[in-house]
Amino acid sequence: MNVTVALPVAASRKDDFPGLAGNWAYLDTAATAQKPQVVIDAIAKAYGPDYATVHRGVYERSATMTLRFEEARESVARFIGAASASEIVFVRGATEGINLVAQSWGQRLVAGDRILLSALEHHSNIVPWQLLRDRTGIEIDVAPLTVDGRIDVDALEALLTPRTKLVSIAHVSNVLGSVADVARISRAAHAAGALVLVDGCQAAARIVIDVQALGADFYVFSGHKLYGPTGIGVLWGRADLLDSMPPWQGGGAMIETVSFEKTTYAPPPQRFEAGTPHITGVMGLAAAIDYVQAIGIEAISAHEATLVKAARAALSRINSVTLFGPDDSAGILSFAIEGVHPHDIGTILDESGVAIRAGHHCAQPLMNVLGVPATARASFGVYNDLDDVARLAAGVERVTRIFGTGSK
Incomplete structure (x- = not known):
C-alpha cells in the first residue's frame, strides 16, 4: 500500500495519548476513544x-x-x-x-x-x-x-x-x-x-x-x-x-x-x-x-476518511474478505473473512498488537440484515496513521494464512 499519502492530522498526535504507549495499533475508537494527556x-x-x-x-x-x-x-x-x-x-x-x-x-x-x-x-x-x-x-x-x-x-x-x-x-x-x-x-x-x-x-x-x-x-x-x-x-x-x-x-x-x-x-x-x-x-x-x-473537526474527518480509504483498498485485495458499508464511511470499517469467526480475527490481530472490535456491536438487527452473526470492526481516531492500516492488513493476511485462504 502507498504509505506516502499525506494525512490531514500529523502522526505526532499519537504522542498525546499515554494509553497508546508500547507500539499499540488501537483500532477500536468507535467503542471508546483513548484519552489525550490534556483530558x-x-x-x-x-x-x-x-x-x-x-x-x-x-x-x-x-x-x-x-x-x-x-x-x-x-x-x-x-x-x-x-x-x-x-x-x-x-x-x-x-x-x-x-x-x-x-x-x-x-x-x-x-x-x-x-x-x-x-x-x-x-x-x-x-x-x-x-x-x-x-x-x-x-x-x-x-x-x-x-x-x-x-x-x-x-x-x-x-x-x-x-x-x-x-x-x-x-x-x-x-x-x-x-x-x-x-x-x-x-x-x-x-x-x-x-x-x-x-x-x-x-x-x-x-x-x-x-x-x-x-x-x-x-x-x-x-x-x-x-x-x-x-x-x-x-x-x-x-x-x-x-x-x-x-x-x-x-x-x-x-x-x-x-x-x-x-x-x-x-x-x-x-x-x-x-x-x-x-x-x-x-x-x-x-x-x-x-x-x-x-485540531479541527474538518481535519479529523479528512484524516479518518483517508485511513478508511486506505484500509478498504488494502483489505479488498485479500481473498475471502467481505467489506460492509459505503466507500465513504466516517472512520469505521466492518468486515468479515469467509469461514473465520470475527472473534478469531480479533484474537489473532491482538497477537500482533492490533486492537479491533469483534461481535454484533450492539446492533443485532443490523447483523440480520447483513446476513452474518457478527463482524470484525476497525475504527479510527485522530491518533491513527497509515502504519496502523498496514498492520491491520498484515494481520488480516496472517488470519487468512492460518485459516487457509489467500490473496487475490
Missing part, C-alpha cells in the same frame, strides 16, 4: 486542587467550580450549534439521554402512536422504545437500508404517517460508518408532524454538528467516544420541548421547593439533572472538546 490532566486537576461541589456551596472554590461547570455547558452548546446553554442536559451518556427522552417526553404517547427507527440502530436506540411500547401500546416502524448500508430515506419517508410522533436515527452507524442525511429526514418528519431524535455517538468526534442546521429536536452523544471520560454525555433538546417535559428522576438540584404536600421543579436543564452531577466528567468533557476543536 487526563483536566480530570486530575478537577479531582485535586480545584475540587468542590457545584450549585451548592457559598465558599469561593465551590463558586469557582460552579462557574467552570456552567462554562463547560456553554462550550458544549457552541460545539453542537445549540441556541442556548440551557438546552444542554448533562447525562451519563447517549444511552441515558435516549432513555430520558423515552421516559419523559414519551409519557405523552398513547396506544397507536408510532415511532420510526432504522435497521442500523444501536440497541440503545431500540430497547428504550420497546420498553415504552410495552408500557403504552405504541408501535415501532423500521426503515430499511440501501445496498451500501445507508438509511434509505425514500423508504423512511414512505413509512411516515400522521400517527408517527418521533423519528429516532443514528447520525453515523457504529457498524458501517454510514452518515445519515439528517437534514432531509428532519424535513420529512416535521412535514408529517413528527419530531426527530439523533444518536450522535459516532458523529460527535468525526463530523461537524450543527443541531439547528440539521433540524433535529433532540441530539445525544457520549463523552468517552469524543476523547473524554466515561460516565458523562449530553442530551440536547429544543428549549420549548425540554420546558414541556416532566422530570424523569427526583432528588436534589432539580427542585425549586419541596414540602410533603407538593414539590415544584426547576426549569431545564436542572430539572433533568437530579443529584450531585459528574463534576469531574464535565471538566474532562470540556477539555476533550477543546482538544478536538484545536
Whole structure:
C-alpha cells in the first residue's frame, strides 16, 4: 500500500495519548476513544486542587467550580450549534439521554402512536422504545437500508404517517460508518408532524454538528467516544420541548421547593439533572472538546476518511474478505473473512498488537440484515496513521494464512 499519502492530522498526535504507549495499533475508537494527556490532566486537576461541589456551596472554590461547570455547558452548546446553554442536559451518556427522552417526553404517547427507527440502530436506540411500547401500546416502524448500508430515506419517508410522533436515527452507524442525511429526514418528519431524535455517538468526534442546521429536536452523544471520560454525555433538546417535559428522576438540584404536600421543579436543564452531577466528567468533557476543536473537526474527518480509504483498498485485495458499508464511511470499517469467526480475527490481530472490535456491536438487527452473526470492526481516531492500516492488513493476511485462504 502507498504509505506516502499525506494525512490531514500529523502522526505526532499519537504522542498525546499515554494509553497508546508500547507500539499499540488501537483500532477500536468507535467503542471508546483513548484519552489525550490534556483530558487526563483536566480530570486530575478537577479531582485535586480545584475540587468542590457545584450549585451548592457559598465558599469561593465551590463558586469557582460552579462557574467552570456552567462554562463547560456553554462550550458544549457552541460545539453542537445549540441556541442556548440551557438546552444542554448533562447525562451519563447517549444511552441515558435516549432513555430520558423515552421516559419523559414519551409519557405523552398513547396506544397507536408510532415511532420510526432504522435497521442500523444501536440497541440503545431500540430497547428504550420497546420498553415504552410495552408500557403504552405504541408501535415501532423500521426503515430499511440501501445496498451500501445507508438509511434509505425514500423508504423512511414512505413509512411516515400522521400517527408517527418521533423519528429516532443514528447520525453515523457504529457498524458501517454510514452518515445519515439528517437534514432531509428532519424535513420529512416535521412535514408529517413528527419530531426527530439523533444518536450522535459516532458523529460527535468525526463530523461537524450543527443541531439547528440539521433540524433535529433532540441530539445525544457520549463523552468517552469524543476523547473524554466515561460516565458523562449530553442530551440536547429544543428549549420549548425540554420546558414541556416532566422530570424523569427526583432528588436534589432539580427542585425549586419541596414540602410533603407538593414539590415544584426547576426549569431545564436542572430539572433533568437530579443529584450531585459528574463534576469531574464535565471538566474532562470540556477539555476533550477543546482538544478536538484545536485540531479541527474538518481535519479529523479528512484524516479518518483517508485511513478508511486506505484500509478498504488494502483489505479488498485479500481473498475471502467481505467489506460492509459505503466507500465513504466516517472512520469505521466492518468486515468479515469467509469461514473465520470475527472473534478469531480479533484474537489473532491482538497477537500482533492490533486492537479491533469483534461481535454484533450492539446492533443485532443490523447483523440480520447483513446476513452474518457478527463482524470484525476497525475504527479510527485522530491518533491513527497509515502504519496502523498496514498492520491491520498484515494481520488480516496472517488470519487468512492460518485459516487457509489467500490473496487475490
